Amino acid sequence: MMKDFIDFGSQRIDYTIRFSNRKTLGITVNPEMEVVINSPENTTNEVIKKKVKKKAPWILKQQSYFLSFHPRTTKRKYVSGETHLYLGRQYRLKLTPSDKNEVKYKGRFIEVYTSSKEKAETLVLEWYRLRAKSNLTFETLDKISDALGVVISNPSINGKPTVKSKTVGRDMQIVYKCQQKVIESDLNSASVTKKNAFLATTIESMNAYQYTAGQI
Template structure:
């Protein structure tokens, strides 16, 4: 007896989401308004495979979809690349022998379990040494996260001081908040406060500089307008290559 496969209907898109098909794949994009006089539609594919679209307020959803479809092949290729990166990511178990990153370099994790040891993390001779009273991966992870957060505060503060010499439009020293985020490396509040992801300290220094400069540019340009990207390119001409490098590391440093 022949069986017939019946495809389940696609779930309705969330509000503000537009969907289209590229071949057999349904691709959904999250639309937001672009606060700019430029009528162009700006498309971004995030490492977590979200597709973001900024479009002028007056543009209809149909017009936005037509613009997105013209870039459908590029969007599909970006999604394939990010998905391929995710497939090769192995979930960390926080046991000795694993590789962990700090400032762009790989370090081997060494877990020392002893009731007499003071619990903490040390960076020694190419390894990250974590001392715990008993074998407990959750405790090892918590200690590492605290260590990364502490290091991030120091590293980000030093790099902000260096980047401020290039960001001549910034008056005063913006405050920094450290916050773990799943889909952002950083953000800038309307008041000029920078929020940075502590996981970013695992990336090379140049990537840290890129994220800080990106957020400092938002103090001058509060959205991703053409002027924003012109400003970013002025202070970091090769920012696109650095962003690509950082995006390629997402699976290695966010797990």
């Protein structure tokens, strides 16, 4: 793995190159607006730079797209009154002392019932994972795979995806309308055929919010 950059007009595009046993060169813009070049082994730096320059307008467009989703807030403290996104809407956190450890959302509040304030972050993140699981179903995968003309063999849903495990990742605080884009990108990132395809992904880990990039 190595890093490089190009200048495109007044913009500088930094990127990371990952070499692997693949036949084509692909470009990914991840949710942190980082550019990743997935390249066949022994590809020259000149060829890679040429490809990046050719796709520079697309790269900048993707970075601008993901920038619009980045929170304008400081690091989360998980205290009462703090705002959090859920399905594209803002909710206020409300901590209530309780012997139970659970999270519910009611009206414009995400209510956290806990015996210890220190547990609030863990409880909220776990709640996001469970809600994501209920929103992302195999029915959704079927619809998107049909639209893309691929067959998914033995798909699975996992919270921490890797290419080796052939899984599609759930994003913890994903805006619902972006889920289809996430899965389409995951499918496009895999080496798939219309007759026999496995699901793969290269989504990068993020703090508590993620959106995945398109791939070319």
